[in-house]
Amino acid sequence: MGRRGRFDQRGEIAIISTRQAHFAPRLSRFLALCCLALGCLALAACDAPQSALAGAGRESAEVASFFWVMLAAAALVWLAVMGVAVLGVFRPPARVTERAARWLIVGGGVVFPTIVLAGLLYWGLGLLAERNTAEADLRITVQGERWWWRVTYERPRVPADDDPQRGRASSAIARVVSANEIRLPAGEPVEFVLHAQNVIHSFWIPSVAGKMDMIPGRETRLVATATRPGVYGGVCAEFCGTAHALMRFAVVVEPKEAFETWLRAQAAPARKPLASAGARGADLFVSSGCGACHRVRGLIEAGEVGPDLTHLASRRTLAAGIAPMTGEALVRWIRSPQSMKPGALMPAYAMLPPDEIDAIAGFLLGLE
Amino acid sequence: MSTGAKEELRRTSGSGTDLWNVVQPPTIWAVHFLISYLAAAILCARADRTAPLDPVFWTVMTATAVALMLIALVVLRLWRVEKFSTVDEDLEFERNTPEERHRFLAHVSLMLSVLSAVGVLYVAMPVLLIDTCR
Ligand SMILES: [Cu+2]
Numbered sequence: 454m455g456r457r458g459r460f461d462q463r464g465e466i467a468i469i470s471t472r473q474a475h476f477a478p479r480l481s482r483f484l485a486l487c488c489l490a491l492g493c494l495a496l497a498a499c500d501a502p503q504s505a506l507a508g509a510g511r512e513s514a515e516v517a518s519f520f521w522v523m524l525a526a527a528a529l530v531w532l533a534v535m536g537v538a539v540l541g542v543f544r545p546p547a548r549v550t551e552r553a554a555r556w557l558i559v560g561g562g563v564v565f566p567t568i569v570l571a572g573l574l575y576w577g578l579g580l581l582a583e584r585n586t587a588e589a590d591l592r593i594t595v596q597g598e599r600w601w602w603r604v605t606y607e608r609p610r611v612p613a614d615d616d617p618q619r620g621r622a623s624s625a626i627a628r629v630v631s632a633n634e635i636r637l638p639a640g641e642p643v644e645f646v647l648h649a650q651n652v653i654h655s656f657w658i659p660s661v662a663g664k665m666d667m668i669p670g671r672e673t674r675l676v677a678t679a680t681r682p683g684v685y686g687g688v689c690a691e692f693c694g695t696a697h698a699l700m701r702f703a704v705v706v707e708p709k710e711a712f713e714t715w716l717r718a719q720a721a722p723a724r725k726p727l728a729s730a731g732a733r734g735a736d737l738f739v740s741s742g743c744g745a746c747h748r749v750r751g752l753i754e755a756g757e758v759g760p761d762l763t764h765l766a767s768r769r770t771l772a773a774g775i776a777p778m779t780g781e782a783l784v785r786w787i788r789s790p791q792s793m794k795p796g797a798l799m800p801a802y803a804m805l806p807p808d809e810i811d812a813i814a815g816f817l818l819g820l821e
Numbered sequence: 822m823s824t825g826a827k828e829e830l831r832r833t834s835g836s837g838t839d840l841w842n843v844v845q846p847p848t849i850w851a852v853h854f855l856i857s858y859l860a861a862a863i864l865c866a867r868a869d870r871t872a873p874l875d876p877v878f879w880t881v882m883t884a885t886a887v888a889l890m891l892i893a894l895v896v897l898r899l900w901r902v903e904k905f906s907t908v909d910e911d912l913e914f915e916r917n918t919p920e921e922r923h924r925f926l927a928h929v930s931l932m933l934s935v936l937s938a939v940g941v942l943y944v945a946m947p948v949l950l951i952d953t954c955r
Contacts, residue, residue, distance in 0.1 A: 567939050574943060578950040674870075674955075 503659050503686035509706065510661030511642075511678040515580050523573065589644035589676055593635065597647070597654030597667040597689065599798055600696035601760055601773040604631045606716060629719045630748075632760035634768040635687065636705045637661070637679040638712035645675040655691035658704050664690045679706040684769070695796025701774030715767075722751030723763045723820050734816025737809050741802065749820065759799060765820045772797070783814035839923075843930045845895050846937035853888040853941050857881045857948075865954035878948045885945040892938050899931045 501507065508514040596603040606629040635658075637643055647656050649667040657664035662677035689700040707715070735752055738744065744753035750763040768778055772794055776782040782793075787810050790797040802810065860880040865872065 563935060571943065571946070574946055575950070578947055582950045582952070 502684060503688070505659040507660035507685070509679060509681040509683060509685055510658070511680055512580075512662040512676075513660055514680070516663055519576065519580065526569070589642040591638065591641060592644045592646060594646045594648065595635070595656055595667070597649040597652075597656065597693070597700075599650070599652060599694055600689070600700040600794065600796070602633050602635075602700075602702050603650075603760070604633070604635055605629065606631070606719070627720075629716060630761045631719055631764065633773045634703045634705065634770065636707065636712055636715055637677075638709040639679055639682050639706050641709060642676055642678045645677065647673045647675065652693045653691055654689045654693045654700070656687070657690040658685060658687040660685040661704065661706070666691060679704075682706045682708060686774070696794050699773065699775045699794045701770075703769045703774055705769070719764050719767070723749050724751075734812040734814070734819075737805075737813050738816055741805060741809075741813070743813070746799070762817065762820060766818050767821050778818075780811075780814050780818055783817055784810050787813060839926065842895065842899065843926055843933060846892050846930065846934040849888050849891050849895075850937035850940045850944075853884050854944050856884045857944055861948075861954075868954060870954050872954045874948060874952050874954065878952075881945055881948045885941055888941045889938060892934050892941070896931065896934045899927045899934065 505513055506517045506520070508517050590608055592607045592609050594605040594607065596605075607627070645656065645665070647665055647667045648671075649669045651669055653669065654667040655664050656667055656675070658677070661679045662675060665673050665675040667673065683706055685704040685706065687702045687704050689697055691697075693700065735749075738749070739753050744755050746756040746759035747762045748754050748757055750761075766778060770776060771778050771782050772786055772790070775794055776786070786793055787805070788803045789801045790799040791801060805813075857877075857880070860877045861874065864874065864877050
């Protein structure tokens with residue numbers, strides 16, 4: 454590079470910096486605003502029930518601390534690089550030997566990243582190893598369906614029937630089938646066994662644990678320990694078709710005793726509808742053919758194409774987390790599932806007279 | 822023929838490195854990765870989830886030692902090319918001569934060797950921490 458080249462380069466830099474001076478106040482105000490907005494967003498997200506930084510689970514708390522350390526380190530590296538760049542532009546050229554320059558490149562560009570990345574890899578792998586060896590008494594099998602979640606609770610290591618001492622009144626619950634909402638006992642490790650019916654999904658409760666793919670024909674596992682009671686959000690995190698974005702679920706973390714009480718209640722069949730509206734609704738539910746796809750234990754146990762509805766009203770949300778569990782939402786869902794969830798695989802029942810739909814909705818709301 | 826004369830001859834004839842040298846280190850890395858991955862995959866496909874990974878540990882360790890040794894051999898040879906080319910700082914990198922090409926390739930290959938060695942070490946790391954198929 455000759456003298457001319459250098460001269461040109463300087464000239465260009467000079468032009469840029471006058472322009473910068475002109476724009477600087479406006480630009481820096483704009484940048485400050487952006488930073489403020491982003492900061493607020495980030496802080497707001499930390500408290501949200503669906504934030505990976507909420508730390509409501511052992512695994513997510515580990516990942517979150519990993520994230521903060523990485524963020525701090527990345528900020529330091531960024532500052533250092535920018536500092537060197539600024540120095541390079543504004544400081545008068547110093548005499549640096551080729552040797553020193555070479556060492557800067559080898560040290561900062563090869564040795565430093567290699568060591569830092571090795572450290573991060575070691576830490577990350579350590580988290581993985583620990584997570585994978587945790588033992589869990591409670592197993593929750595979740596199967597991704599289009600576009601909802603089939604959920605089964607089991608305690609594989611507690612013999613339910615062969616143990617006479619525990620008896621029927623004991624807490625040994627063999628198998629409880631539910632859907633679209635997951636309850637977790639606080640402080641107890643839980644093993645999620647994940648399946649997919651026909652397309653790939655991904656199971657993710659950001660506040661409690663990392664995500665895990667659900668793959669047809671395969672079984673994936675995830676051990677997680679929820680720590681802080683509360684209601685959190687879960688999502689399908691892998692595009693799975695039309696209603697992918699409407700495939701969510703609520704996660705309720707509660708103290709262990711409350712969880713056991715709830716699990717026992719879920720294991721029981723549906724209470725016989727007492728009120729006459731409920732009885733009529735139950736009859737209509739059966740006669741309209743809902744039972745071909747839905748199970749209401751104690752009433753009709755034929756189909757299982759759709760979610761188990763035995764204790765539907767004990768869930769917070771309807772149709773995989775997209776609406777609150779209210780009468781209006783139920784009526785609307787039965788009349789036209791596709792108007793709430795485009796692509797939903799339940800047929801619309803708009804041909805039923807409104808009073809029959811109301812009766813069915815009333816019956817369903819009684820299924821606690 | 823003395824080594825100096827030999828190098829002089831090589832230098833003028835413009836040999837020393839070629840594309841084969843450049844692909845060697847990444848290939849070693851790739852084969853090491855394949856061996857490690859396949860060993861773990863085959864063991865875990867046959868055994869159940871709690872099976873210990875001991876055989877895989879030894880396979881990966883052996884593969885790692887061999888891979889690093891092979892990369893070291895490549896580096897050693899490249900080092901010589903670099904050295905004999907730079908002894909008298911008269912190389913200008915402005916003409917399209919065989920010597921410049923070879924020196925350039927030697928340099929690329931040397932850096933790829935470093936990258937590949939780091940890659941091999943990183944690939945070997947999981948078996949140090951994870952000891953069952955889970
Ligand atoms: Cu999905």
